Amino acid sequence: MRLERADLLQIYYLMRLTRAMEDRTRTLFLQGRVVGGVYTAQGHEATTVGAAWTLGDGDSIVPQHRDLGMHLTRGVSPRAVMTQWLARGNSPGLGRDGQIHIGDMHHGIVPMISMLGESLPVACGVALTMKMRKRSTIVMASMGDGATSTGPFHEALNFASVQKLPIVFIIENNGYAYSTPTYQEFAIANLSDRAIAYGMLGESVDGNDVLKVVETVGRAVEHVRSGNSPALIECKTFRVRGHSEADKADYVPPEQREEWLAKDPIPRFEDYLAREKILTQAKKAEIEEQVKAVIEDAVSFAEQGPAPDPVTVADYVFAPEGPIAIIGEPGADDSRYINALDHRTGKPFNTVTESGKPAFVATEEVGRR
Amino acid sequence: MNAVTYLEAIGQAMREEMQRDEAVFLLGEDVGTYGGAFKVSAGLLEEFGSERVIDTPMAEAVIIGSAVGAALMGMRPIAEMQFIDFITCGFDQIINMANKMYWRSGIPVPMVIRGPSGGGVKGGPFHSASPEAWFFHAPGIKVVVPSTTYDAKGLLKAAIRDNNPVLYLEHKLLYRLPELREELPTEDYVVPIGRAITRREGEDMSILTYGAMVHQCLKAAQSLEQEDDLQVEVIDLRSLVPLDREAILESVKHTNKVLIVHEDTLTGGIGAELAAILAEDLFEYLDGPITRVAAPDVPFPYAPPLEAAYLPNSEKILAAARKLAAY
Numbered sequence: 001m002r003l004e005r006a007d008l009l010q011i012y013y014l015m016r017l018t019r020a021m022e023d024r025t026r027t028l029f030l031q032g033r034v035v036g037g038v039y040t041a042q043g044h045e046a047t048t049v050g051a052a053w054t055l056g057d058g059d060s061i062v063p064q065h066r067d068l069g070m071h072l073t074r075g076v077s078p079r080a081v082m083t084q085w086l087a088r089g090n091s092p093g094l095g096r097d098g099q100i101h102i103g104d105m106h107h108g109i110v111p112m113i114s115m116l117g118e119s120l121p122v123a124c125g126v127a128l129t130m131k132m133r134k135r136s137t138i139v140m141a142s143m144g145d146g147a148t149s150t151g152p153f154h155e156a157l158n159f160a161s162v163q164k165l166p167i168v169f170i171i172e173n174n175g176y177a178y179s180t181p182t183y184q185e186f187a188i189a190n191l192s193d194r195a196i197a198y199g200m201l202g203e204s205v206d207g208n209d210v211l212k213v214v215e216t217v218g219r220a221v222e223h224v225r226s227g228n229s230p231a232l233i234e235c236k237t238f239r240v241r242g243h244s245e246a247d248k249a250d251y252v253p254p255e256q257r258e259e260w261l262a263k264d265p266i267p268r269f270e271d272y273l274a275r276e277k278i279l280t281q282a283k284k285a286e287i288e289e290q291v292k293a294v295i296e297d298a299v300s301f302a303e304q305g306p307a308p309d310p311v312t313v314a315d316y317v318f319a320p321e322g323p324i325a326i327i328g329e330p331g332a333d334d335s336r337y338i339n340a341l342d343h344r345t346g347k348p349f350n351t352v353t354e355s356g357k358p359a360f361v362a363t364e365e366v367g368r369r
Numbered sequence: 370m371n372a373v374t375y376l377e378a379i380g381q382a383m384r385e386e387m388q389r390d391e392a393v394f395l396l397g398e399d400v401g402t403y404g405g406a407f408k409v410s411a412g413l414l415e416e417f418g419s420e421r422v423i424d425t426p427m428a429e430a431v432i433i434g435s436a437v438g439a440a441l442m443g444m445r446p447i448a449e450m451q452f453i454d455f456i457t458c459g460f461d462q463i464i465n466m467a468n469k470m471y472w473r474s475g476i477p478v479p480m481v482i483r484g485p486s487g488g489g490v491k492g493g494p495f496h497s498a499s500p501e502a503w504f505f506h507a508p509g510i511k512v513v514v515p516s517t518t519y520d521a522k523g524l525l526k527a528a529i530r531d532n533n534p535v536l537y538l539e540h541k542l543l544y545r546l547p548e549l550r551e552e553l554p555t556e557d558y559v560v561p562i563g564r565a566i567t568r569r570e571g572e573d574m575s576i577l578t579y580g581a582m583v584h585q586c587l588k589a590a591q592s593l594e595q596e597d598d599l600q601v602e603v604i605d606l607r608s609l610v611p612l613d614r615e616a617i618l619e620s621v622k623h624t625n626k627v628l629i630v631h632e633d634t635l636t637g638g639i640g641a642e643l644a645a646i647l648a649e650d651l652f653e654y655l656d657g658p659i660t661r662v663a664a665p666d667v668p669f670p671y672a673p674p675l676e677a678a679y680l681p682n683s684e685k686i687l688a689a690a691r692k693l694a695a696y
Contacts, residue, residue: 092474092475093473093474094473094475096472096473097469097473097474101473101474102474103474103476104476105441105442105443105476110438110441111470111473111474111476113465113466113469114465115461115465118430118434118461118462118465118466120434121430121431121433121434121435121437121438121462122434122435122437122438122441122462122466123438124431124434124435124438125434125435125436125437125438125439125440125441125442125444125446126438126439126441126442127438128423128435128438128439129438129439129442129443129444130442131420132394132420132421132444151430152430152431152434152461152462155426155428155430155431155434156431156434158426158428158431159425159426159428159431159435162426163423316471316472316475317471317472317508317509318471318509318511318532318533319471319477319478319479319532319533320532321531321532322532324392324443324445324477324479324532325443326392326442326443326444327441327442327443328442332443337443338477338532339443339476339477342475343475343477344471344475345475349475349476
């Protein structure tokens with residue numbers, strides 16, 4: 001996949017935005033403003049941004065809890081993310097659910113649940129629909145190393161393979177399932193070897209090298225888009241922090257963390273961009289300013305959002321009657337369809353479209369999207 | 370015109386909905402080439418092709434999960450469980466994935482999970498389940514249980530057209546029962562979800578029931594009329610979620626005695642909730658104890674004498690009704 005100078009800066013911006021938003025979320029948690037659990041993914045940015053970068057219009061992602069980078073790359077609004085963390089009444093979940101459990105099918109984002117691995121069968125259904133509707137779009141479904149031990153992982157890979165579904169499965173192998181190290185999770189060297197058992201393309205890649213991720217996942221995306229077979233890509237990375245912010249991760253040997261901190265994907269990419277004279281000091285400062293502004297806007301928007309109204313506690317269990325559009329077909333956003341709008345509020349879905357500071361750097365050089 | 374079986378009515382509903390709406394499709398184990406373990410989907414593969422009648426691997430989580438994914442895309446999948454007992458293998462896809470989706474994201478999940486439930490066919494502990502209470506307790510899924518051929522077709526059509534997950538529990542004992550053969554309307558019809566029906570009117574007692582037990586209750590009611598001169602009203606709930614509270618309360622208000630009958634086990638069953646509703650709302654109206662007839666709190670047994678002892682039937686219903694009538 002060819003990357004222009006503007007693409008490289010955009011990728012760098014998204015990686016920085018992902019890291020900084022999670023840093024800010026952690027601060028909000030420590031201040032007691034995020035009341036529930038906080039799960040972040042420091043170290044995953046090359047994998048999440050790089051993988052999602054390879055997708056195109058009409059493609060879908062089925063992201064998990066460490067995939068803020070995928071969300072942002074696919075256009076999810078930082079405002080929506082922050083309202084969700086702060087459990088606001090105007091969050092995509094209307095305060096019913098937290099974290100990045102958000103989605104909008106019209107923009108190809110499937111909401112996750114906390115039972116990891118369970119989203120993979122759902123990804124099969126999204127891909128099955130694309131196949132039935134004879135589209136050239138694909139699904140990218142991600143998971144951690146932990147989810148590869150579940151039954152649904154194997155059921156989904158097998159079904160995807162039998163049905164030749166257009167799915168790229170991305171394993172973010174970050175060394176630990178909560179506190180359980182990989183040697184207690186599986187007994188093979190590369191999780192991409194699981195692909196052999198399902199007759200699909202499999203490859204492992206350095207998940208902390210964003211250019212390698214773009215190249216490898218990009219190849220898998222092309223393979224899948226051509227209708228060959230699904231693909232399974234293992235991105236080897238590391239979860240630098242705990243499973244959640246309640247976890248000190250003192251079970252991680254210090255030398256292991258040190259080793260991976262030295263491979264932090266953001267400085268690595270910065271070095272490359274500096275060497276190639278793409279990221280000047282001035283450009284870097286500009287990007288940092290933009291990152292800061294986007295986050296400030298998102299946090300202040302979220303803080304001004306209303307609390308959910310307790311009177312509505314019993315609402316929204318069932319969708320109303322009416323016609324349902326097949327997502328992605330012409331006219332599917334016509335408001336006569338029950339799934340065109342968020343019928344709980346009567347307003348458009350706001351996971352992607354909640355306006356605010358643009359999620360992308362809007363300068364001459366970095367204005368592709 | 371020819372009378373069709375309960376099983377054929379289910380097949381007709383799927384065929385007609387697939388003809389009517391290109392978003393409807395069927396997936397499950399052996400549903401295509403083989404036509405389903407009970408031949409419910411016989412002929413559908415030939416008519417609609419393998420893209421809309423999908424033979425799947427033996428993997429309930431991916432059958433139900435794929436249905437959820439397709440439903441999120443605006444399709445209307447029907448996921449067949451070969452035996453409804455196997456729904457446990459896909460439990461999480463229902464409880465945590467499908468049920469909570471609209472409530473937490475605003476994205477509807479228009480899908481049906483259906484399959485043969487119930488006992489009386491020597492199916493033993495793994496092919497006889499009545500799983501309704503698990504789902505009755507889990508907000509976000511509708512649960513319907515047809516007892517007649519007309520309802521089998523009309524409720525399935527309503528389930529397919531619903532914009533929510535619907536669990537459709539067909540009773541395998543009723544599949545080919547000759548006395549349930551019925552001539553169905555040639556025109557399109559649905560049985561709306563959420564409405565009970567009075568199968569027999571009466572003044573002396575209400576029996577609340579659903580599924581195959583409707584027929585046992587009607588038999589008992591006939592005996593009570595002939596032998597005890599009692600007029601018993603039989604309410605077929607048809608839909609457990611949502612429950613037709615109005616119909617239930619209306620009936621018990623004028624009979625003042627209520628017997629609740631279900632094939633599922635007693636504790637925490639549908640009857641427990643019905644009893645609670647009646648105790649809360651109709652305390653002043655009741656002239657006798659709210660009485661339940663249900664299976665004992667044990668797994669479903671295999672051997673014929675044990676199965677017979679386990680299942681509620683018209684004699685057990687009759688005995689309980691007589692005791693209640695004596696108040």
